[in-house]
Amino acid sequence: MRSRQYDEDVLAPRSRRAAPLPRIVAENGLVVEDGAGEFCGAVTGCEKDAVTLEDRYGRRRVFPLTGTFLLEGRRVTLVRPVPDMQHAGAPGPVFLAGGSAARTASGSIAAPASRARVARASRIYVEGKHDAELVEQIWGDDLREVGVVVELLNGVDELPAVVAEYAPDAGRRLGVLVDHLVPGSKESRIAGSIRSAHVLVVGHPFVDVWPAVKPGVLGIDRWPDVPPGQPWKDGVLAALGWPPDTAAAWRRILRAVASYADLEPEFLGRVEELIDFVTAPGSL
Numbered sequence: 001m002r003s004r005q006y007d008e009d010v011l012a013p014r015s016r017r018a019a020p021l022p023r024i025v026a027e028n029g030l031v032v033e034d035g036a037g038e039f040c041g042a043v044t045g046c047e048k049d050a051v052t053l054e055d056r057y058g059r060r061r062v063f064p065l066t067g068t069f070l071l072e073g074r075r076v077t078l079v080r081p082v083p084d085m086q087h088a089g090a091p092g093p094v095f096l097a098g099g100s101a102a103r104t105a106s107g108s109i110a111a112p113a114s115r116a117r118v119a120r121a122s123r124i125y126v127e128g129k130h131d132a133e134l135v136e137q138i139w140g141d142d143l144r145e146v147g148v149v150v151e152l153l154n155g156v157d158e159l160p161a162v163v164a165e166y167a168p169d170a171g172r173r174l175g176v177l178v179d180h181l182v183p184g185s186k187e188s189r190i191a192g193s194i195r196s197a198h199v200l201v202v203g204h205p206f207v208d209v210w211p212a213v214k215p216g217v218l219g220i221d222r223w224p225d226v227p228p229g230q231p232w233k234d235g236v237l238a239a240l241g242w243p244p245d246t247a248a249a250w251r252r253i254l255r256a257v258a259s260y261a262d263l264e265p266e267f268l269g270r271v272e273e274l275i276d277f278v279t280a281p282g283s284l
Contacts (some may be wrong), residue, residue: 009093035069057256122173123278124274125175128153129152135177159191200277257282
């Protein structure tokens with residue numbers, strides 16, 4: 001017989017008692033499900049007795065901290081973050097139940113908290129603001145750990161001038177991510193004009209960074225086809241029946257992206273390739 005006031009039968013033999021659940025810090029951005037598996041969302045706030053989760057559609061619900069949650073299929077309990085925890089100088093990475101290390105949104109093992117690093121001379125350039133925000137969403141923690149800064153190219157037409165001004169060398173590598181880098185495109189011709197062993201230009205096949213997000217994450221079957229001559233984003237919004245506000249649409253898309261699993265492999269692989277290039281030995 002079990003009382004509702006106790007988590008376990010205190011008279012049961014120790015071998016029959018349930019193992020204590022792992023305690024996970026409820027940091028903003030942590031994605032969990034409620035104990036019943038009915039609501040999944042990212043932590044947006046944690047009070048003394050409750051935690052607020054926001055799902056990919058922007059809906060928020062508040063759950064008591066005394067309950068249990070599901071993290072990657074494992075049942076856990078959440079605890080409030082310690083103020084200024086990031087400056088506490090933890091001795092090693094955070095570990096989940098079973099000995100697996102906590103991971104960043106990119107799937108990398110989370111490094112222990114540390115002081116801010118001096119940025120490398122090597123840089124990664126992306127074409128626009130949305131590209132930069134998506135890279136930050138998934139790889140931000142990783143890039144800060146290795147001291148790599150992401151800057152805006154503001155259009156692939158600027159690439160030759162940026163490379164000339166940057167003057168890359170073995171210690172100042174330049175990685176560039178280009179949209180719609182397919183054979184015969186303007187982007188491919190400009191990328192092909194860059195001749196330097198210290199510059200790596202890679203790209204994905206999408207006309208814009210939006211479809212680098214898997215459509216299922218947004219509750220749609222596929223990204224719509226937009227007829228030539230029509231602004232692509234405007235055509236997408238019209239086809240999806242979304243309000244004609246590209247800024248609001250992008251916020252909706254970005255809010256739905258919780259981890260690398262929400263992105264297409266063609267985008268994931270290229271960003272990982274650039275990070276490897278600008279952090280290779282000798283690039284400091």
